[in-house]
Amino acid sequence: MATVGILYPGHSAEDDFAVLESHAHPTLRLPVAITTVGEDAHRVDALLDLGRTERLTDGVARLGPTRPDSMMWACTSGSFVFGRDGARRQADDVAAAAGVPASSTSIAFVDALQYLGIRRVAVAASYPEEVAAHFVAFLSGDGVDVVSAGSHGIVTAAEVGRLEPGTVTAMVRAADHPEADAVLVPDTAMHTLGFIDELESAIGKPVLTANQVTVWKGLALIGSVPPIPGLGRLFGAAR
Structure with missing residues (x-):
């Protein structure tokens, strides 16, 4: 059983992961923790606030009981606005809090x-x-x-x-x-x-x-990514 913990900001398409979990590879689990949102706005200042470490580590704590093997900050804009180095520090902070490998959608x-x-x-x-x-x-x-x-x-x-x-x-x-x-x-x-x-x-x-590469990267952090029908060439490109 591979468990990829998903840190997801607010409510919009978080059900995408549950739908995938229900029909994908039988050993894939994608538990979701909803992280807090100050203002739902695709605006740089709001996104910098959205991706604050405190918001993410609160979600990490709530995912703890699911015992994830890896963790993903499932927010592209809330990671790329920090720049390359900032996004990597953000992922490192999540990994340190979770005790498992972590990344984000932008890096993915x-x-x-x-x-x-x-x-x-x-x-x-x-x-x-x-x-x-x-x-x-x-x-x-x-x-x-x-x-x-x-x-x-x-x-x-x-x-x-x-x-x-x-x-x-x-x-x-x-x-x-x-x-x-x-x-x-x-x-x-x-x-x-x-x-x-x-x-x-x-x-x-x-x-x-975004949601596709988030799942792919979460699995890649654990090991090899299994082929999953319906998820495009990325999930059929075995190496």
């Missing part, structure tokens, strides 16, 4: 791209342009070439959580670029785990979503 995106051997990407961001620019900078700092970035100006996670699959698919199609080898969808507030194969079929290339 970079590691998943490296695993797949992909360097040129397009970004389909739900965030306002200012916040999306921080994600692009985070990726670029690790050598990822962002050839196109779309921004949809959605301010709250609650609104993102209500997006329908057809809307998400349209966002991915609109963001795709001929020179991109994959499209990234960076918001954990967005439901995606139920239709990643459909997203990839829509554009004919890998699509990496």
